[in-house]
Amino acid sequence: MIPLDGKNYAEWYLDIVEKAGLSDKRYPIKGMNVWTPYGWKIMRSIDGFIRDELDDTGHDEVCFPLLIPETEFKKEKDHIKGFDSEVYWVTKAGDNELDVPLVVRPTSETAMYPMFSLWIRSHQDLPLKIYQIVNTFRYETKQTRPFIRVREIHFFESHTCHDTEEDAQRQIDEDLSILEKVMDRLCLPYFLLKRTDWDKFPGAHYTVGIDTVMPNYRTLQLGSVHHYRTNFSVPYDITYEDESGEHKHVHQTTYGMSERLLGAVISVHGDDKGLVMPPDIAPYQVVIIPIISKKNAEEVKLEAEKIALILRESGVRTHLDNRDDRPGSKFYDWEIKGVPLRLELGARDIENEVITFARRDNGEKGTISSDSLVSGVRLILAEIKKDMRSKAEAFQASSVLPIGSLDDVPERVVTFPWCGSVECGGESRGEGHQDPGHTVSCGEA
């Protein structure tokens, strides 16, 4: 493992992604990587929490087609202008040139809204709240990086339609409360920054970006919430009949976050030894390493199996590492993969009716009494979760400096008052985001 010393974050990141088995970037298309089993498990676990929250708030899951006819794609002119340079085009099928070229979804507004126009008739059909978890495609010309800047992007997108602007605004409040629950699972702090007019999503009335601070003191945009007002419902003709029989355009919002959530989990929590997984999304929350000598091999193995069974039955995701290898080498492997809690079991532990533990996040060691195994493990996992978020919050707080003018900008994220003009805004030093954005976000004072 390359140690993380603050300056070498980029190399450290690539090293950890490879060593932990999260993704393979040797696929023969730049920026389109293979989700290998460990990485995909984590992503699916994140997806699961998002799905739970969206289901609980009355969103219905759907799946729209990947391909969008050019004719539909071009209906909202700001939107197409924003995406024109970064979409993939299907122009041929079999041996035929297609009459209407098809866009590979860069986001699904233009796929969904022609259907919304058919689905919504009356105020009783509102609010309409749907979401999908799919991959999306952007022809990224900058340097790519796994999970952070890729050309095939795993993400969720929710789309809602409302009778009034106020109801749409309530939806955005709900989105932000969902966000807090998801970020709590990931132990990630974040900023909410309303984007400038030139930085908002193409077609949006306004955009709130969700950003977090990376070890190199730059922000990473994880997702965003958009209020569209009627900017799309007018060109796509999405109307409802209100109680008095009048036809009105719906107000719309969208909300999306991508696999950058995983990129942030890796970067914010990782250390010199590898990943540090938040307990809620760790594929294994506990790994058990039997410490075996020739004399006691059978006894220790049996006891380790018993413990694994008890933990699994109580719902703790547990792996028993029975490989024929040195304990030190196993410690090393599971530290790279970031398993939150390691349990070690040797003859002396069995004699003393305890099990030895080591926390991945802070290295703390101790013992749990055998007769309170499950509650002891649960307690430590809860503490790990709390401490991981606190540590990340402390880093984020330390990384933000209030400054007086652009001359004082240091090498970290800053917040400063801004008059709101394009000219002044253009002076800020920006790093592009995959979702159009800038690193130096003006926390609109």
Place this chain on the structure above:
Amino acid sequence: MIPLDGKNYAEWYLDIVEKAGLSDKRYPIKGMNVWTPYGWKIMRSIDGFIRDELDDTGHDEVCFPLLIPETEFKKEKDHIKGFDSEVYWVTKAGDNELDVPLVVRPTSETAMYPMFSLWIRSHQDLPLKIYQIVNTFRYETKQTRPFIRVREIHFFESHTCHDTEEDAQRQIDEDLSILEKVMDRLCLPYFLLKRTDWDKFPGAHYTVGIDTVMPNYRTLQLGSVHHYRTNFSVPYDITYEDESGEHKHVHQTTYGMSERLLGAVISVHGDDKGLVMPPDIAPYQVVIIPIISKKNAEEVKLEAEKIALILRESGVRTHLDNRDDRPGSKFYDWEIKGVPLRLELGARDIENEVITFARRDNGEKGTISSDSLVSGVRLILAEIKKDMRSKAEAFQASSVLPIGSLDDVPERVVTFPWCGSVECGGESRGEGHQDPGHTVSCGEA
């Protein structure tokens, strides 16, 4: 609802798909339909069972990129010949013509195998067993039909590599045992038919098709299992070092089934009133309809809520229909959606300490004693599952006729001995499958 009378299966099918809210085919690309909430819930539930079975047999879930460079796609010449006329091509990104056109995955052999060649080094890396659940794309020129013949196809594909042909054969046996478990959940009978040489998957050594009989007495191919031998590992250079240090090509298999599983569930079990959902995959297994009069409204509503809570807490997927509508109209709606068990609760039921039930599959009615609510519901759901499979098996058995020669071919699925020659085989009357195939499958005697 259009009644199903044996001759109008095609119209009945389209009607039920729309009325039950499974899919919307008004999306502006032919054969690319929108998965609406109810249909997607069912499909995801089927996916869940498949995932469980593959995980339990040591397959790892992955996710490979959607796009495949033409150069990789063309490495196996039978394979490309088989798919050339039905793939979508991405030729442009932003304003740039791509140097190497990209194929939108029609299946993932050519995406995965270049990576397998990097992943596999020694016999210790074998067997390699992976799968993914993704959408795949075929430029279908025939008439499309939801779930059965579409251009964006939801499916799972598992891919395995083995040191020997025998181990690959064992994998196929495992695949077939997974199949039986999945089909048990769906209450679907099936045929396993080894495909003829001209009907096998492009590049396969042999193919076993998984077929079921539809109400119009035609078979529908739901998926297939392929033994590739080394047909792909040679062109893709997938080798391992055996224990003696010799480099050998791996033996490969694949296994896949598509959203046609849902098409079969609809068709095999459905009736004049709509869907009949197998209890294991029904989004709601039980719907509770309160039978309310003015006098007893409060009491009945409270009791219905109590029952819903008890069932949900015991893991029965339960919906309480509290809409302000006539019971008859609610019955009608839930019959279309195929909810396996309807519970009706009125003042008299409460007085008698029972709850009235109606089975969706056979219309049978009766009462369950309130004090054995959960066990009573579980028992009936188990009976429904058993009876649905038996009924479907009886239909399949009745639909197969052994015949002596092609002159005797009636309007249904037949099995007959066949000499194995291409000339004789060509005489059989075939209907194309989406996976290349024929309706009249010669059960190679």
